[in-house]
Amino acid sequence: MHPAPSVIFFTVFSGLGFGFLAWLGIGIPAPQGWAAFPYFFVAFAMAVGGLIASTFHLGNPKNAIKAFSQWRTSWLSREAVLAVLTLSIMGIFAAANIFLGISMPPLGIIGSVLALITVYTTSMMYAQLKTVPRWNHWTTSLLFILLALGGGAILASHSLGTILFIGLAAITQLYVWDAGDKRFGKRGHTMETATGLGSIGKVRMYEPPHSGTNYLLSEMVYVIARKHAIKLRIIAFVLAYVAPMVLAMTSGPGFNLYIVALIAHIIGILAQRWLFFAEAEHVVGLYYGKR
């Protein structure tokens, strides 16, 4: 799949933003009055910024309002609805904190649950696709949620939360990479099943349908730079998981190096998300003799 920068930014930053909102909702940390402003500002800027970035990959964004209508079947629509709902609830929670100095814990808890459900709906846009076996698994969603909680914990400068959730995410990540590498083969999608010609024998591409490229090839059969995958996995793993955990363990209960941990985590997750798309193979590639 084509690793579009807009979608990478969207998933990384909205994940972090909603993850941070989930922590703020349960009062970790619990700043009051104007001191709370920078916390909520960062969380909202990331969540909303990510959502705005996602609109850059739309071909026809003028109809975007209609994306709230199909929540019965569409995970993208559900995501739009839940994102707005979460931001509204947390907006009220934040405004009450900042302007009135009133803390409303029940509202915050509802907001933080909704924030995590929003991250889940984001993950399901990918995990639902049978056409991309690497993504089509519940661990895709688990990793998105653990990363939101882990990234949120770094933003909340909560060292125990960082160690716990980044640690769980790291274990999940190793499984996701390993199992993901094998899943296309396991599902049994081949050029023979794609063409139905397997009953005769082995199929190979003789001539592609067009001499140039097309939308399908540039969007779904992205094979550029996969050769760096192993190096990028190591970079992503060290920066996104190992560095924040080591910093959280060594910098004491105050987690005073959380800014360094955050920068490492964000760079690592950008690399991880680039790989998430670039390594994902769509079954349509079989019609072109590619994966």
Add this chain to the structure above:
Amino acid sequence: MTQLPETTAKKLGLVIDLDTCVGCHACVISCKGWNTENYGAPLSDVDAYGADPHGTFLNRVHSFEVQPDTGGCAQTVHFPKSCLHCEDAPCVTVCPTGASYKRSEDGIVLVNEDDCIGCGLCAWACPYGARELDQLAGVMKKCTLCVDRIYNENLPEVDRIPSCVRTCPAGARHFGDFADPDSNVSKLVEMRGGMDLMPEQGTKPENKYLPPRPKDTLAGVSADAPILTPVTDSPKGFLGWLDKALEAL
């Protein structure tokens, strides 16, 4: 509405005969022509006269080579591919705006371009590469089964079939109603063992493909044997003398 209809009154679709298709791409061109001049945004081309031309097509002809398990020559199979109008269309349910829908009256899967935001998720959900985002219009394009031809009373009756079917010079494409067991397409599927593409995806396509018939094999003769065998091993007369003279050289 992106909920799929439980049943559709008709199941309109195509049968594509892989035995008959000669790979001429006439269906590709007639499809592009009809769907550029008629319903919806035209199928655009980018850099059409430049070094790297590419564009939107609703139908494309792939060509494959199959090496039979039983030995013998490889078979070339021309393979036209367009929307299969799946019964369980994954492209429809993922649509966030309701632009994609499957019609309950005839099962045709369509895109309402006025609602489409061009997010591309439906193209991701389709295993067959049947949907292409038009690079100029920014909306999703797909086969409409020529919905603006098949019910069009302004056209002569003979033309009220999809453009690709009307054009095919080999008669490799057939249009009909799979819900009717006596229709031309149902009979073809029955007789020739019509098959689904990538059935393991669970999409239940309406369109069916007829597999190529097995090729004849020459009994007792290998494919690379000399075609002409010597008429006689021991020629007589002048030829006998010539044979001996040449042997002696």
